[in-house]
Amino acid sequence: xxQATIIITLRTSILDVQGKAVExxxxxxxxxxxxxxxxxxxxxxxxxxxxxxxxxxITDEACRKILANSVMEDYSYTVAKV
Amino acid sequence: xxQATIIITLRTSILDVQGKAVExxxxxxxxxxxxxxxxxxxxxxxxxxxxxxxxxxITDEACRKILANSVMEDYSYTVAKV
Numbered sequence: 001x002x003q004a005t006i007i008i009t010l011r012t013s014i015l016d017v018q019g020k021a022v023e024x025x026x027x028x029x030x031x032x033x034x035x036x037x038x039x040x041x042x043x044x045x046x047x048x049x050x051x052x053x054x055x056x057x058i059t060d061e062a063c064r065k066i067l068a069n070s071v072m073e074d075y076s077y078t079v080a081k082v
Numbered sequence: 083x084x085q086a087t088i089i090i091t092l093r094t095s096i097l098d099v100q101g102k103a104v105e106x107x108x109x110x111x112x113x114x115x116x117x118x119x120x121x122x123x124x125x126x127x128x129x130x131x132x133x134x135x136x137x138x139x140i141t142d143e144a145c146r147k148i149l150a151n152s153v154m155e156d157y158s159y160t161v162a163k164v
Contacts, residue, residue, distance in 0.1 A: 007124055022125070025148050031140055033130040042089055042122040043104070048115040058113055066107050 002055035009040035084137035088159040091122035
């Protein structure tokens with residue numbers, strides 16, 4: 001069994017409106033030294049695979065086909081045997 | 083300047099309905115070896131702080147006060163000088 005941890009982030013060229021809203025909230029609470037807030041997704045999943053390569057291949061396929069929007073988002077992942 | 087990377091995850095005791103929906107979608111695409119999908123948030127922010135401790139203190143304050151729901155979510159973070 002393998003555990004994959006995927007991080008999906010909005011491309012830096014795209015305005016992160018959710019991040020801007022959170023930044024505004026943080027400033028409202030007095031933490032004015034915080035800037036450039038960007039919000040992404042973390043996906044954890046388990047894969048019943050025979051090898052590291054097999055688990056990585058399935059993780060990449062899931063990212064490309066359903067998890068990430070390749071037009072607006074970048075993704076990275078790590079796969080570990082558990 | 084410091085960069086903080088925060089991971090916010092739903093507590094394992096709480097049903098992750100978004101993760102279940104994504105898992106169903108992944109299975110529909112033929113990747114039936116994937117299980118236990120859980121979805122969290124990743125927040126990146128920059129902090130104008132004088133020390134590692136100061137940056138970590140502000141990050142923790144942001145997590146407690148606005149980013150994480152302490153009833154349902156756990157958070158962890160790393161802080162690095164940039």
